[in-house]
Amino acid sequence: MKFNQAIPHPQSVFWQEDHLVLLDQRRLPTETVYLHLTTPEEVWEAIATLAVRGAPAIGIAAVYGLYLGVRGLPDQEEIFWAELERIADFLNSARPTAVNLSWALKRVVNKAKTFKGEPVSSVKQAILNEATAIHEEDVRVCRQIGEHLLTLLQDGMGILTHCNAGGLATGAYGTALAPLYLARERGWKFKVFADETRPVLQGARLTAYELMQAGIDVTLICDNMAGAVMKQGWVQAVIVGTDRVAANGDVANKIGTYSVAVLAKAHGIPFYVAAPASSIDLETETGEQIPIEQRSPEEVVAGMGKPIAPEGVQVYNPAFDVTPAEYVTAIITEYGVIRAPYRENLKRVLNG
């Protein structure tokens, strides 16, 4: 999918002629830097270092990276198919928690296999076509999630978000933030409270940035202010994204999401999880089995570019946590609003 001016926020990932372009999310909000990538190694690095981040966005970047890796291969069947699997496995190793990464790569490899026996050049084109299809579908899915979320919200509501599940984290529009963009198109007004989301500050650096770019009312708060804001009665709904929903409805998302969910429950505030089907993993039984990425201590002790803790201090830096299904009011997918019992209802909706 090419750059699309009509999208109401900066686009984080797009295919340009013969290579992948990424808006470097590590540099936002103070610098707008585009990376031009031509190899799977560069894509792996961009995913691992959060130059591109957000479950759907990393899946999209990875499958374009898969095409970048195979397009120059010789037209020799044995080499091609072995390399396709190797590059897909390599890209899949960039980050462990968001299931979109493996989901997207598996979908493209499986699609390619349906062309076995065709000339290798045809298979290469099919891979690019499927990567583009995943990208374009994600934009439609995000808008559909936004539509379904809007049925749960009222004009003028206070909405609390955590991390960034916005346009920057997806093909466009975002998942948790999608209703905000659709509401803006309809003249609705929400008051958004964005958790800064330590340690990488996706809320401060990205959610506040993209919502302000779109002219949406957003107030930045420290993560430790969420309870006080809820207690003031300023929040009528919490909406978050997800990196992986387990078969029983447990939700892996950015670290701190579990705390927000417990606070929401304590204040009787609905806690909504925006989840494209590509983020729901029915093969993972519960949240206990979801791999949680452990990231560098540097993000905690010097993430803002200068030391904020004693040198050598021990650090625990899980990038995600798991919110048990009992704290989740509803999971909103492109197919509609799914409520408990999640094991049965997720299976029914996703398996048709």
Ligand SMILES: CSC[C@H]1O[C@H](OP(=O)(O)O)[C@H](O)[C@@H]1O
């Ligand atoms: C729709 S994005 C889902 C999810 O991805 C983010 O994680 P990261 O910034 O580390 O890629 C965050 O958990 C979002 O909620």
